[in-house]
Amino acid sequence: MAARAGGALRYLGIAVDEADLLPGALRLMRELRPHWDAERVKTKLFTDGITNKLMACYVDEAMADAVLVRVYGRKTELFVDRESELRNFQVLQAHGCAPSLYCSFQNGLCYEFMQGIALGPEHVQDPQMFRLIAQEMAKMHAIHANGSLPKPSLWHKLHKFLSIVKTELFTKVSNPSLHQDVPSLEVLEQEVAWVQEYLSQLGSPVVLCHNDLLCKNIIYNEAEGHVRFIDYEYTSYNYQAFDIGNHFNEFAGVKEVDYRLYPSKETQLQWLRHYLHAYKQLNQEDQGGGGGAVSDKELETLYVQVNKFSLASHLLWAFWALIQDKYSTIDFNFLRYAKLRFRQYFKAKPAVTTLHVSK
Incomplete structure (x- = not known):
C-alpha cells in the first residue's frame, strides 16, 4: 500500500469508486483500523450531500468509533481548492472547531464522525439553537491563523465560477433550458462587477469563514449542548458579513427551497447580538481585555452589511449550481436550484440596496 506523509497528515494511495463506495471504503478501514474484524464492519451511506459522496464505517452499534469516508464529487476540483481545504481543516481542528482528520486518499478524506443530528430549516429558527450557532461562528471567525489577514476569497471565487460558466456552458452547445430563467452572460458579468464594487466598500472585516453553512453542515450534540460545523471545502478568509448572510439564505433550505423562511429582522437582530457579544469577547480575550x-x-451596521452580502451568496451558489448541473453525478436538480438563486438575487436586490445605517 502506498502511504506517505503529507505534512503531518497520513496519505493513502487508494481511490474510491464514486459509483460504488463500499470496496474502497473497506480498503481504507484495513489501513486505518487494522484491529477491526472486517466481517463486523458496518456502513451507513449519507444521502444529504450535494457535492460529495459520504459513508460512515463502524463496528460499534452506537457509532462511537465511526470513521467518515468522504469521496469528492466529479469535477469538484473546478471549484474546490483541495490543498486549501486540508490546511483549513487542520487549522480548525487545532482550535477545537473540527473533528479529527485521519487521512487523505486519492479522491477524498477520512475523518472522525461527529455524534449528533444534522440540522434542518426547522431547527435554525429556534432561539436556543441559533444562539449556539452564532457563538460557534464567532469562535471560528476569531481564529487568526495567518497573522496578517489575506484578501477575501469572494471576488476570486465569483470571477472563477463566472469564467467556468462562460467557457463551459455559454460558449458550447448545452441544455436548451439553460437560457430560460438564467440571465444572459452580459447581465451576469454586469452583476458580478456591480456586486464587487458595491459590497467591497461596506467595511466588513475579513475573517476565517466557513462559507457554506447550510443547515445540514451544522451538527447538534444534545448531550454536550453544543453545535459543530462540518465540511470545510469552501472555508477561507472572507468577509464576516458574507458568512452570516450566506447562512441566513440557507434558512430557506436546499432540497425544498422556501425564501419565506429567510429570517425576519427581529430574528436576525437577536442572532447578530449573540454573535457580536461572543466575537467581541473572544477578540478581547486575545488582547487581554474582557x-x-x-x-x-x-448591531445595525452588521445587520445592513449581512443583508447586502446575502446578494453575493445568491450569485455565487447560482453559478456553482450551473457548473454542478453540467458535471455532477449526484441526483439533484442543480439547474432548478440555480434558477431559484438567480430569481431570489434579483428579487432581493431592490430592497437590500435601500438599507443604510442611520447617522
Whole structure:
C-alpha cells in the first residue's frame, strides 16, 4: 500500500469508486483500523450531500468509533481548492472547531464522525439553537491563523465560477433550458462587477469563514449542548458579513427551497447580538481585555452589511449550481436550484440596496 506523509497528515494511495463506495471504503478501514474484524464492519451511506459522496464505517452499534469516508464529487476540483481545504481543516481542528482528520486518499478524506443530528430549516429558527450557532461562528471567525489577514476569497471565487460558466456552458452547445430563467452572460458579468464594487466598500472585516453553512453542515450534540460545523471545502478568509448572510439564505433550505423562511429582522437582530457579544469577547480575550458589550450602532451596521452580502451568496451558489448541473453525478436538480438563486438575487436586490445605517 502506498502511504506517505503529507505534512503531518497520513496519505493513502487508494481511490474510491464514486459509483460504488463500499470496496474502497473497506480498503481504507484495513489501513486505518487494522484491529477491526472486517466481517463486523458496518456502513451507513449519507444521502444529504450535494457535492460529495459520504459513508460512515463502524463496528460499534452506537457509532462511537465511526470513521467518515468522504469521496469528492466529479469535477469538484473546478471549484474546490483541495490543498486549501486540508490546511483549513487542520487549522480548525487545532482550535477545537473540527473533528479529527485521519487521512487523505486519492479522491477524498477520512475523518472522525461527529455524534449528533444534522440540522434542518426547522431547527435554525429556534432561539436556543441559533444562539449556539452564532457563538460557534464567532469562535471560528476569531481564529487568526495567518497573522496578517489575506484578501477575501469572494471576488476570486465569483470571477472563477463566472469564467467556468462562460467557457463551459455559454460558449458550447448545452441544455436548451439553460437560457430560460438564467440571465444572459452580459447581465451576469454586469452583476458580478456591480456586486464587487458595491459590497467591497461596506467595511466588513475579513475573517476565517466557513462559507457554506447550510443547515445540514451544522451538527447538534444534545448531550454536550453544543453545535459543530462540518465540511470545510469552501472555508477561507472572507468577509464576516458574507458568512452570516450566506447562512441566513440557507434558512430557506436546499432540497425544498422556501425564501419565506429567510429570517425576519427581529430574528436576525437577536442572532447578530449573540454573535457580536461572543466575537467581541473572544477578540478581547486575545488582547487581554474582557467584556463584550454590543452597541445598537454595531448591531445595525452588521445587520445592513449581512443583508447586502446575502446578494453575493445568491450569485455565487447560482453559478456553482450551473457548473454542478453540467458535471455532477449526484441526483439533484442543480439547474432548478440555480434558477431559484438567480430569481431570489434579483428579487432581493431592490430592497437590500435601500438599507443604510442611520447617522
